[in-house]
Amino acid sequence: MRVTYSIFTASGPRAVNEDSVDCWRADADTTVACVADGLGGMGGGDIASKLxxxxxxAYLEKTEINESTMTAAALAAHxxxxxxQNSTDKRNRMATTLTAVAISNSGLIGIHCGDTRAVIARASGIKRLTTDHSEGQRLFDAGKLTKDELATYQRKHILESALGxxxxxxxxxxxFNIRQNDRLFLTSDGVHNIVLLRELQKxxxxxxxxxxxxxxxxxxVEERRPTDNFSIVALYID
Structure with missing residues (x-):
């Protein structure tokens, strides 16, 4: 199995890009990718996502990569x-999302906090592998909002969990059990709020x-005039 990848991140109309992305070969068999989106308006969102x-x-480079160590690495980041936050009052509320995956011959494992996303496309289908930790998603999952109501719910993007x-x-x-020709994407909300799942699949x-x-x-994204930073990591399994 061979994994190829590409990364893109941009500030969009914002003066500061609070997104951070990375992708690397942990070893001959394993590729790791992650995307983080610092919370806008909190102060230091760009620093939080980079951290x-x-x-x-850094945590994963010193240990075996599995679900347990990936969770521990996310907690270390937290x-x-x-x-x-304790270094200055200007950063005392900074926080970030984090979504990450590791792909090897054994399959795909991942961790997730916030509303960045992992999505996999296979043939003519596409599937989200993560669930947003947002007020809107919680109410939708509880049956208190319909899909149409969720689309216009004013607090749908309020996060209920973030590192920091x-x-x-x-x-x-x-x-997730991956197959040859699968296409995996990690995105910040600046992408998936504009490019819908069915459009990404196409x-x-x-x-x-x-x-x-x-x-x-x-x-x-540019043609539709972004309102936020936007980032994507694309990984192709061949």
Whole structure:
């Protein structure tokens, strides 16, 4: 199995890019990718997302990669952000999302906190592997909002878990059996709030390489006038 990948992140109309992304070969068999989205308006969102990504990678580079160590790496990032909050009042509320995956011959494992997403496209289908930790998603899952009501719910993007929040963050872990020709995407909400799942699936079908996919997504977001930072990691399993 061979994994190829491409990364893109942009500030969009914002003066500061509070998204951070990374992708690396942990060893000959394993590729790791992550995306983090610092909370806008909190102060230091760009620092929080960068700390999350760098701490997460540094932790995993010193240990075996599995669900347990990936969760521990995310918690280490949470504590690193909490420590940084104490360095200045301007950063005392900074926080970030984090979504990450590790792909190997054994399959896909991942961790997730916040509303960044992992999505997999296979043939003519596409599936979300993560659930947003947001007020809107919680109410929808509880049957208190319909799909149409969720689309217009004013607090749908309010996060209920993020690294750096007071207390213990909710960190989900997940697995997925991957196949040859699967296409995996990690996105910040600046992408998936504009390019819907069915549109991403169509772009995957027409994009022969991860570089092509990233370029096509970039074009779609720019044409629709982004309102936020936007980032994507595309991984192709061949």
């Amino acid at each position: 999350a990504v760098t701490t997460f990678r 504590h690193e952000i909490r420590n940084e 929040d007071k207390g213990d963050p909710r960190i989900d872990s997940f697995k 772009l995957a079908l027409m994009s022969p390489t991860p570089n092509a996919l990233v370029e096509n997504v970039h074009r779609e």
